[in-house]
Amino acid sequence: MTAPDANLPADVTLTDAAIAEEAATLDAVWRDAPGFWGWLTSVDHKSIGKRYLITAFLMFLAGGIEAAMMRAQLARPENAFLGPDRYNQIFTTHGTTMMFLFAVPVMNAMGLYFVPLMVGARNVAFPRLNAFGYWCYLVGVVFLYVSLFVNMGPDTGWTAYVPLSGPQFAPGHRVDVWAQLVTFTEIAALAAAVNIIVTTFKMRAPGMSLNRIPIFVWAQLVVSFMIVFAMPAVATGSTIMLAADRAVDTQWFNPAEGGDSLLWQHVFWFFGHPEVYIIFLPALGLITPIIETFSRRRVFGYSALVLANITTAFFAFGLWVHHMFATPIPELGQSLFTAASTLIAIPTGVQIFCWLVTMWSGRPRFTTAMLFVLGFFFTFVIGGITGVMLASVGFDQQAHDTFFVVAHFHYVLLGGAVLPLMAAFYFWYPKVTGRLLSERLGKWHFWLFVIGVNVTFFPMHILGLEGMPRRVYTYLEPTGWGSLNLLASLGAVVIAISVVIFVVNLVKSYWVGDVAGPDPWSSSGLEWATSSPAPSYNFLHTPIVGSRHPLWEPIADAPVLVGLRTDRREVLLTTTFDARPDSRNHHPNPSIWPLYVALCMGVTFIGSIFSPYFILGGIGLAFIGLAAWAWQSSHPAGHELIAAPEAEPV
Amino acid sequence: MRRLRPAGSVAELPTVTFGHRSLMWWGTLGFMTIEGWTTALLVACYFYLRQNFVSWPPLRTPLPSLLIPSINLAVMLISIVPAYLVERAGKRLEALPMRRWLVVSSLFGIAILVLRWYELWSLNIRWDTNAYGTAAWTLVGFHATLLVLDVADTIGLTLFLFIKRMPPKTFSDAADNSFYWYFTVCLWIPLYLIVYVGPRIF
Numbered sequence: 025m026t027a028p029d030a031n032l033p034a035d036v037t038l039t040d041a042a043i044a045e046e047a048a049t050l051d052a053v054w055r056d057a058p059g060f061w062g063w064l065t066s067v068d069h070k071s072i073g074k075r076y077l078i079t080a081f082l083m084f085l086a087g088g089i090e091a092a093m094m095r096a097q098l099a100r101p102e103n104a105f106l107g108p109d110r111y112n113q114i115f116t117t118h119g120t121t122m123m124f125l126f127a128v129p130v131m132n133a134m135g136l137y138f139v140p141l142m143v144g145a146r147n148v149a150f151p152r153l154n155a156f157g158y159w160c161y162l163v164g165v166v167f168l169y170v171s172l173f174v175n176m177g178p179d180t181g182w183t184a185y186v187p188l189s190g191p192q193f194a195p196g197h198r199v200d201v202w203a204q205l206v207t208f209t210e211i212a213a214l215a216a217a218v219n220i221i222v223t224t225f226k227m228r229a230p231g232m233s234l235n236r237i238p239i240f241v242w243a244q245l246v247v248s249f250m251i252v253f254a255m256p257a258v259a260t261g262s263t264i265m266l267a268a269d270r271a272v273d274t275q276w277f278n279p280a281e282g283g284d285s286l287l288w289q290h291v292f293w294f295f296g297h298p299e300v301y302i303i304f305l306p307a308l309g310l311i312t313p314i315i316e317t318f319s320r321r322r323v324f325g326y327s328a329l330v331l332a333n334i335t336t337a338f339f340a341f342g343l344w345v346h347h348m349f350a351t352p353i354p355e356l357g358q359s360l361f362t363a364a365s366t367l368i369a370i371p372t373g374v375q376i377f378c379w380l381v382t383m384w385s386g387r388p389r390f391t392t393a394m395l396f397v398l399g400f401f402f403t404f405v406i407g408g409i410t411g412v413m414l415a416s417v418g419f420d421q422q423a424h425d426t427f428f429v430v431a432h433f434h435y436v437l438l439g440g441a442v443l444p445l446m447a448a449f450y451f452w453y454p455k456v457t458g459r460l461l462s463e464r465l466g467k468w469h470f471w472l473f474v475i476g477v478n479v480t481f482f483p484m485h486i487l488g489l490e491g492m493p494r495r496v497y498t499y500l501e502p503t504g505w506g507s508l509n510l511l512a513s514l515g516a517v518v519i520a521i522s523v524v525i526f527v528v529n530l531v532k533s534y535w536v537g538d539v540a541g542p543d544p545w546s547s548s549g550l551e552w553a554t555s556s557p558a559p560s561y562n563f564l565h566t567p568i569v570g571s572r573h574p575l576w577e578p579i580a581d582a583p584v585l586v587g588l589r590t591d592r593r594e595v596l597l598t599t600t601f602d603a604r605p606d607s608r609n610h611h612p613n614p615s616i617w618p619l620y621v622a623l624c625m626g627v628t629f630i631g632s633i634f635s636p637y638f639i640l641g642g643i644g645l646a647f648i649g650l651a652a653w654a655w656q657s658s659h660p661a662g663h664e665l666i667a668a669p670e671a672e673p674v
Numbered sequence: 675m676r677r678l679r680p681a682g683s684v685a686e687l688p689t690v691t692f693g694h695r696s697l698m699w700w701g702t703l704g705f706m707t708i709e710g711w712t713t714a715l716l717v718a719c720y721f722y723l724r725q726n727f728v729s730w731p732p733l734r735t736p737l738p739s740l741l742i743p744s745i746n747l748a749v750m751l752i753s754i755v756p757a758y759l760v761e762r763a764g765k766r767l768e769a770l771p772m773r774r775w776l777v778v779s780s781l782f783g784i785a786i787l788v789l790r791w792y793e794l795w796s797l798n799i800r801w802d803t804n805a806y807g808t809a810a811w812t813l814v815g816f817h818a819t820l821l822v823l824d825v826a827d828t829i830g831l832t833l834f835l836f837i838k839r840m841p842p843k844t845f846s847d848a849a850d851n852s853f854y855w856y857f858t859v860c861l862w863i864p865l866y867l868i869v870y871v872g873p874r875i876f
Contacts, residue, residue, distance in 0.1 A: 043678075149697050149700070149701070150697070150701055153701075214708055217704075218701060218704035218705070218708075221700075221704065222697060222700040222701060222704065225700065226697060226700060252704065252707055252708055252711070253711055255708075256708055256711050256712040256715055257715055259712060260712055260715045260716060260719070264716070264812060264816070265719075268808075268812075272801065272802065273801075273802035274801055274802060274808040274811075274812070275802065275803075275804055275805045275807070275808045276719075276723075276805065276808055276809075278805070279726075281803070281804040281805055282723060282726045282727055282732065282804050282805035282806060283723065283726075283805040283808070284722065284723060284726055284805070287719060287722055287723070290722070291715070291719065294715075564678070565678055565680070566684070568681055568682075580677070581677040581678065581679040582677065582678055582679065583679050583680075583681035584678045584679065584680055584681065585680075585681065585682050585683065585684050586680045586682075586683050586684075586685075587682075587683035587684040587685030587686075587687075588684060588685075594689075596684055596687075597691075597695070597697065600694070605682075605684050605687060606687065606691070606695055607687050607688045607689065607690075607691045607695055607696075608684060608687050608688070608689045609689070609696075609697055610689060610843070647826060650826075650830075651830055654830060654831075654834070655834070655838075658834060658838070658840055658841060658844065659841065664689045664690050664841065664842045664843070665686070665687070665688040665689050665690070666688060666689075666690040666767065666842050666845070667688035667690060667691045667692065667695065669692040669693065669765035669849075
């Protein structure tokens with residue numbers, strides 16, 4: 025039988041003893057192997073999501089330390105704390121870390137951890153691909169930081185513009201490190217994106233039709249599609265073009281042989297602009313359930329929020345040239361991209377108004393998570409407004425490559441992504457660890473962070489308007505930029521203190537925080553229907569969903585589906601639109617091969633910097649791993665029921 | 675937590691499905707989207723660089739040869755037939771015909787890869803000579819990596835079928851393998867026209 029409301033087989037009863045026995049059986053099947061080996065071979069989305077989150081957070085701290093070093097250098101004119109060469113490496117690594125190793129992975133990590141829990145699934149669609157993605161990301165992290173410590177850190181900015189980053193002006197391997205680092209992060213992001221898309225399309229709990237998906241999952245879905253279409257652009261630019269120009273003398277960017285350095289900017293920003301929204305849209309998904317929960321009402325304008333999300337994603341691909349207004353772009357193109365850049369403020373505005381209405385008409389409770397959401401409104405709107413200013417070609421040509429731009433994108437990224445992310449940490453930390461974060465420390469964290477961000481970055485608007493260029497390691501005293509720079513640096517000290525408080529809160533609460541229970545906030549999403557932290561199998565039985573807010577439904581008991589096998593890893597697949605139960609899927613067990621193949625990718629791409637032959641060797645070794653990977657999943661399991669190929673519900 | 679109320683059982687649902695009902699089909703579709711889009715971007719870059727030249731191919735650069743690329747295109751188009759027969763046998767759950775046509779598909783794959791090597795040299799220019807050479811080599815070379823992946827997958831699947839007892843989901847996997855092969859061949863048609871025929875026209 026397939027319909028959720030059909031009759032049960034006679035022998036199904038859910039007594040407490042039966043539940044306990046089933047839980048034990050499921051745990052034995054789904055939990056990771058014990059010890060270090062279990063850690064290496066895990067394919068559990070929660071284990072991998074957690075290590076993604078921790079690694080990305082460490083990268084946030086590393087990027088923050090680099091930012092602090094830059095602020096120390098710029099605190100007064102003609103400072104000698106960092107020399108020009110070191111400064112170049114530090115600002116490049118800061119940007120690269122924050123964009124490629126923190127912001128995108130941390131948002132992916134939130135999706136990989138929570139999407140299965142929010143849609144009522146046992147795992148992501150491709151668990152080993154998930155592990156492979158994380159290991160690739162980790163290889164990239166280690167590669168960048170080892171390179172930095174051996175004085176091989178990239179030094180041409182996170183945008184790596186040619187010809188500065190080309191073979192002629194950047195000999196040595198510093199730019200190669202950047203180009204290949206990007207390769208690892210794009211593999212990881214694409215793996216995560218495909219996983220999230222297929223998990224959302226095929227593994228939703230019965231009853232969770234497309235119009236009942238949580239906004240968080242919608243945001244993750246939309247962003248995953250953006251990754252699928254944006255990441256190939258940077259893959260093309262960095263791996264196929266820049267790295268090849270440097271390693272095997274291709275001529276993509278060499279004007280002497282018909283190449284074109286502006287092509288790099290097109291390819292890079294065709295990825296780079298959507299990248300901003302890849303970071304920002306998941307954050308919008310993060311704050312919606314927080315606002316709903318603490319306003320004690322359903323979000324206003326569900327459909328408008330979803331449509332605004334999708335519209336923003338479309339527009340995001342039509343804005344890239346506004347990063348290139350200082351290059352010879354035809355006037356018609358300039359006008360088009362100005363219009364598009366201004367237009368994107370509309371769907372963003374729609375979302376902001378939906379949240380404001382939700383709060384206004386609800387009964388808001390100002391927990392730390394909610395405070396961070398309010399901080400997001402304030403900070404992000406300032407960043408958005410300067411964004412609209414920069415969309416004007418005339419203004420952009422004045423402010424281009426000045427600190428005004430630095431101020432703008434830090435307001436957008438810190439306001440639009442980091443503040444919502446911190447709200448999310450306070451909201452979902454109990455689901456991940458079983459304990460609540462301290463609200464008292466949280467409020468210190470919030471106020472110091474928001475004040476610090478504004479003290480650091482607001483003066484940069486003025487510095488930029490006064491003409492201070494970005495990416496300079498020092499400036500002369502007569503420029504008069506000293507006091508505002510000092511103010512910005514003092515703001516950075518405040519940010520650093522707030523982050524230290526946050527880290528103390530995270531660590532301390534892990535051990536002594538209040539025990540959360542399954543649903544500490546009385547929230548509405550499915551992830552709160554299971555214990556905190558969720559067991560290895562996520563849900564004892566497949567939940568059946570009757571609305572957008574399953575836990576707020578006024579019913580006495582929760583309907584579930586039974587019948588998935590408990591003696592092997594089995595998940596339920598549902599139809600794409602209506603989420604009707606469709607089939608059972610045998611899910612993979614833990615495996616070492618994702619790690620092995622990721623290491624082979626490391627040999628391939630890191631080695632390719634030194635000799636193209638490493639590509640052949642690395643790929644050859646990877647094929648052995650892929651064969652073993654396939655071999656592992658091809659064991660006959662017995663008792664299979666084969667569907668007729670022509671019977672195909674959608 | 676609320677009490678759980680069993681409202682139905684999924685025990686009788688199938689465990690092996692085909693096409694869009696299977697996860698692997700969706701994964702394959704995702705991979706195809708990524709690779710197809712990357713190819714589209716490379717084509718855009720090819721034409722972007724075209725603007726930097728008065729003539730295409732540039733002056734004193736020979737036209738690419740047509741013979742081997744045309745033969746390979748024909749072989750690729752013919753190879754769709756055994757790929758289709760693999761898919762059909764898979765969907766009919768016929769193990770032996772499926773294995774037989776996988777062998778044929780593998781042989782086609784190897785032939786296509788050998789021809790691809792000569793096809794690269796049929797461009798009559800090196801990748802490092804000028805931007806035209808770079809763009810043309812990249813289009814053909816990038817597609818070659820897709821061919822290598824799919825041929826390796828086909829050969830691997832075929833070998834597995836000879837050396838071990840495979841689970842029933844292999845029928846579905848083989849059908850998905852054909853699905854990916856159709857994509858790889860179809861993707862080549864515009865690339866062939868752009869790289870080998872195009873310079874004769876524009």
